[in-house]
Structures are given as C-alpha cells and as structure tokens.
Amino acid sequence: MNALYSLLFVFLLVLIPLFGVDAAHMRTFFGVCIPTTAFIIFLLGFVYKVITWGRSAVPFRIPTTGGQFKSFDPKLFPQNKLDCPQTGAQTFFRMVLEVFAFRSLFRNTAVSLHQGKDHPVVAYKSSKWLWLFAITFHYSFFLIALRHLRLFLEPIPFFVNGLEFVDGLLQIGAPTLYLTNVGLVLGVLLLLGRRLTNPRINYISYASDYFPLFLLLAVALSGIYMRYYAKVDVIAIKELTMGLVTFNYVVPDAIGVSFFVHVFLVSCLMAYFPFSKLMHMPGVFLSPTRNLPNDTRAKHHVNPWNDPNIKPHAYADYEKQFGVPMAEAGLPLDNPENGVAPEEKA
C-alpha cells in the first residue's frame, strides 16, 4: 500500500506541470518560480538541518571499531588503521572509503538457518547485492548531476566535457546513450525491487521510503524521454538555465513541455530533500561512530555539559558505615574512630 500511495503521488506530480504548462500556459511559473523556490528551500533546509546536527553536542567519543586498535606493541599486534583509526589522517581515510566506496555496506552478510545432520546450523554468507545496487545508483546519480553542470556554467569546465565523453563511450544510438542514465534507472529499479520483494525490507518500508525512489525514477525517465524521444532544444534550455544562474530570467518558447515536467520533478526532489531520509547524504559525514579516532584512552576529550558536581560515594562515608567490621577483619582504616563500635564508645 505504501508503495502504491507513493506511485500515485508521483503520477500526480507529473500531471501538475503537464496541466500547468500545456493548458494554463504558466511557463514562467514552472520554468523560473518553481525551480528557484525549490532550490532555496533545498539550500536553507539543508543548511538548517546540518546546523541542527552541528549544534548538538558530541559528549563522548564512541567510534565503532572494526579490527585491532593501536596497541603498545604495533609489531606484535598490528593496528587496523582503517577500521580502528587512532589519528586524524587515519580517520579521514576511513571516512573517504565510507563515503566513496560504501565500505561498511560492502561488509554486509546474510544469515540463513539450516537443519544440519544432527543439529541446527546458522550460516552467514557475504551479501554484496545491496552494496552493488546502492553504488550503481549513487555513482550514476552523482555523475549525472555533474554532467548537468554544462547547463549552468559557461564556459563548460573541461571535466564535464571529459565526463560526457567517457559516459557516452559506447556511442549507442543518437543522441549518444549515457551509461549513467542506464545505471540510474537500473539502480533505482533494483533498490525498489528489493524493497518490494524482500519481505523483511518490505515490512520496514514506509511511503517515505518508496516516494523518493519513485520520484527519482520519474526524474530519470522524464530526463531520458526529453533527450531521446522529445528531443528538446538544448540551446534554448541552456538559455533558461543560464538565466536562472545569472538572475536574468528568460523562458524561450522553443522549450517543450517535457522539460517542464523534468524540472518540476527535480524541484520536488530538491524541496523534499531536507525533510527526508535523503539527508543521509550530509549525515554520513557527521556520524560520531565513524568520524572520530579511537584515542579516548590516550587523549583527553571534553564533554561540554559534563557535570563536575557528580561525585562518587565518598570513601569517608563508606568507612563510617562499615568501619567496625572492617576493623575486625583487619582492614586498614583512615580514621581509627570508625572502627570503634558505638556501644564501646559509650
């Protein structure tokens, strides 16, 4: 049901610009107002959320360690510098691998139960599907976003041109088919399929898990449609996009409606982003179990709200309470008075 709601909702979102541009002729509204507003919401929301996280204290260093820590004898017990970093540089590399290679996800296993010969067996095997789906999707999306810079920058940076060349290397069809376009659609479909078919994942999925996937799929398909089937006027589009960047707004007549659908969906994605789980993108950088070195025994670290008034139960009180039996047992006392029973004192 959650998936169905999300799918229906994305259909509705597609209808809005179709109606708005075709029937209501609100070209400036959909070409300028909506994307600008969405971008502002994205930016403010994103920054607001990251600041909220940043203002939240990190009282304790609690890295999750995977592998041997830096021991007193690094030769005898070699440190796993990536999973159990002790320095800033080591932690940096841990994070680089985390962010760029999804390293923790790469470690994923799947559990299964078997009836062995005469007793049960719990088996674990490496399971890299989620890693593969996720990395296909994320890299495709990232490269596509980079490619889109050609619409917002003049002159076009060399790396964008280079990227396009590599991306279109297979030169299938005309216009050239980009590998990342295939990767994005495939990645989203695989992630979606996993969510729909794996009973456990399905069980934990909300509409807010399906919605971004359907939305991304719609964004990708509308983009592909625009490029390969509708064959929109790229020169005109660049005129519009450059206008957005330079605050010199123009909406050329030559732009077809499919472009507005695409832009509207992207705008929805941008506006939705800061309020959703998509914020895992900036969040991964801030995770205290990953981005801190494991050096708490070696270096002092300050908890901003540490309460120095919390003191241990005083030894003096302890000795007052147990002094008599302590004295009888021959345990040393700080204050010999405590070892004298009240009746003896009297």
Place this chain on the structure above:
Amino acid sequence: MSDIPKADELFKSIDYNPPTTGWMETPVDFSPGRWCYPAKPEKMEYMESKLPGLWGPAREWLPSDEDWKLPSNWKEIVVNGFRERLKKFRTLQLFMDICVRCGACADKCHYFIGSGDPKNMPVLRAELMRSVYRGEFTVAGKILSKLTGSRVMEEDVLKEWFIYFYQCTQCRRCSLFCPYGIDTAEMTMMARELMHLVGLNTNWIMEPVSNCNITGNHLGIQPHAFKDIVDFMVDDIEEVTGRRVKAPLNEKGHEILFITPSGDVFADPGIYTFMGYLLLFDYLDLDYTLSTYASEGGNFGSFTNNETMKKLNAKMYAEAERLGCKWILGGECGHMWRVVHQYMDTMNAELQHSGMTTPRSPITGTVFDTSAATKMLHITEFTADLIKHGKLNLDPSRNDHLRVTFHDSCNPARGMGLLDEPRYVLKNVCNNYFEMPEGTTREQTFCCAGGSGLNTDEIMEIRLRGGLPRGNALRYVQEKHGVNTMACICAIDRATLIPLADYWAPGVGITGTHELVANALVLEEGEVRKMDMRQEYLPGFEDEEDDWTPPNMEDA
C-alpha cells in the same frame, strides 16, 4: 528452565517472515518471561536520594499489569527528556534523521537471529523511538503521520519501549554493518535514560547500581566479607600450588590499583580467573593493592543513564588518589572496558590525582602510551607484554586437557579494538587453540545475549534465543576440533555463557583467560602441578589420593 523448549524445537520455531500486520499494529506480548522484574522500590529510593530527579516514582508494579503506575505527567517528562537529549547527543539527533531503512542491520542482531521477531531488527528497534521523534518533533511527521511512519508518544508506545529496549544488549554489532554507523546501543541507552525518568527499570540493573554505590560492588559484598572471600581464594591457591600468595587490600602506598568486576569475586568460574590474577601478581611480586571500596570494574550505571555511569566510575580515580596509586590495572570485563576506554577520561578526568602516571610495567619497563589519558591498562595488555619479554615461565601442557576457543566480548571488540592481546596470551598458555568460524569472531563477534543488564533468569528463553549465533559457532568448533573450553575476557560472559553453552553446545566449559594463565604459570623450577585452578586433577594425577566423593554425588 522446565518450560523452555528443547534446542531443536526452539530452532524450528524461528521464522524470519514478518507477521501480516504492520509493526505499529502488532500487539506486544507482555506475558511473563518476556521481561525482567522491575526494581524494588527501596533501590529506587536510594538512588533518588543520591542522584535526584533521574528515577521516577518508586513503586511496586509489574509489566504484565494493565496499570504501570506511571506519574501523571509521564508523557511530558519523556517528551521533554527526549528533546533535551537531542541537543546533548549528536548521535541521537543524527541517528533519528538519517536512517534510510536499507535493512543492512536487520539480520545482524543475535536476538533477531534467534527469535525472528521483526522488532528485534535493529532498524525496527530504533524505529520505536524514531517514530516518536518524527511524530513529536518534525513538521513532516506531524502532518503526514502514517506515510512517514510517525506516531505520538502514547502509553502503549512506552510499554513497547520497555520490552524491546530491554531486549538489546548494546553489543553494537548492527553499528558495524550500518552504512552510516548508526549505533542502536546509543539509542537503547537514550531510551533507557528516558524510561528511568518515569520509573521504568529492571531490578537486575537497579540493585547492582545501588549496591555498587553503597558497598563498592554490584553484589553488595561488604568489605569484611570481601576480605573473607579473598582469603578463601588465597587458601585455594595454596591448595593448588603450595604457594601462599599475598592479596593486599585497601593498602596505601602501592604503585598499582587493581580493579576487576565483582562477578569474579563471587561465582564460578570467575573466581578461578580472580585466583589467576592473584597468583600472577604474587609471582611477579607486583607492587599493587586491591580495594574493597573500588571493588567493581563493571558499571551497571551505564545501563541507566550517563550521570550514574559517571558517578560509579568516579570511584576508581577517587580510590587511586586515596591510596596513592600511580595507575590502575583492570581485570577481564566487557562493558567495564567500554566505559573505561570510551567514557572514563571524558567523564572523570578532573578526579584524577596529579600523582598518577602513564602506566608503566614495573617488570618489563614498557610504557603504555595508549593509556596516557585514563592511566588504566587492560590485564591482557599487561600480560601479553610480560610474555613477549619472557618474564613468565609457562608450561602450556598443563592446559593440554583443554581444547580452547576464544569468545570476543562485544565491548572490547567493537568499542575498543582489543582483539589480538587475549589471543596472544591464550596461545602462549595452551597448546590447543582454535578459532570459531569467520563472521562470528573479532569485530563480528556475537553477544552472549546477557549483556547490558539482561543476565537474569526470568528471561532465560530470550537469552537462549539470543545466544543461538554464539552457541552455534561454538558447536561448530566443538564438533570440528573437539573444543571443550571457551575462554573469554568478560565477567558477564563467564556467567551467561554457561547456560548458553549447556543449551547449544553441551559439554563446553567457560573460563577466563587468566585462569589458564595461572594453570600454566610455573612458579619455581621443577614445580609439579597436580591440579588446575578448579582443583580438578590434571590428566595423569587423577587417582592419587582421590578417595573423596563430592557431596552432591553421594546419593548417585
């Protein structure tokens, strides 16, 4: 344990397919056996007098009752406490926002693996809290409640928290596999802080906490009794080795303060580990003292709230100052080491007296810069260093009757990175050492299912279910290599792994690492040891003078 199904039946009852009803609609089972007993009112009153405002109303109640006798403004307390902690802990704020429910953690939890209960999937355990976060604190959650999986704080929600946040051992295995490092242990800690505010707790946590504050240890052992127990162990060591060891208690002017979990003072097989420490220190003529006041390394405060964790931990530095010790040596314990490693210096550095120094082994001269801030060293680091420098005369063949594997305790493994030192020690004191299968050891180790205050018998079935992954890996090496002993470096393990092994891998015994060290330690040249530390005759010495029948075998 009579109503607990046999291992095979229990195994067959595990179903990984979720129920047909959504998780919010699936009712929670509050039948006995599903929860730990709540704290006795006097324990709560005592802690309220020491740390006011953290404990809610002291009262008699049971989770199976309809009315949990919550304070009338309980909802306000919980929601405000939640808001406050979002600011105090970035982990909480971040982990509430960024989970994508990818499910990578789902089958990593030992409780899920052994029960199939979807609310034991770490993702869903955290959703019990996240749903409330969205419903109470986010705009989107307030508007689109169902679609975003949000709900407001209700009594049923709180009751559900009680069941499932006391069904998490804070082992952090899920955190290792999470692409964002989301740590369910951290959320469990927060949820428990909130539940404590309104008086939802368990006696198996609150009684040790209050005991520890009064007597210095969880078990409430008073100083004179503590001395009796230590004297008793000294006698036993003499029985085994012929050597009368020194066991200094509360003595001033020694270089080292030794602190270990009190579980090792009290019960089998921990006491043999404790005897191991005493024998080793005497052999080295180490300048150390034990303390009855700081007679606990474990810190059940960390299962209540960070204030209590700090208060209980503070005793270690306070006692080091009073006795004038330069540094602290810590025994084999799991969560104690997580607290010492990750929290101690941050919480209590100002209590460290100026005379404390970076730990330096008086035997080998090694300076342990790795503990420069806390001034506290793990016993396996200390012993590994001794072995490396050839300072111990060891006869590993004395452990030849044992075929040993090693259980990594979750906290030293995933909260510290202490993996190789205990293995090095073990391989030097026994000839038959075998690793459990990959994926169940080191940082991927499985919990004993009794950590974080769950080591209590009223939830035995839950513990045995949670113990399936560890027990099954043990069974594997038992069959493949004839393993009959599982060593560990955690006092809770030494207590919880026994029923677990009896159930899932019958015939495997549990031991501390330093028990095996003591077995192998040759005190003087030509020393012949006929018994191990358990006073069981070593192979080849069985019949000698053995005309004694244990009392419990007389009727047999």
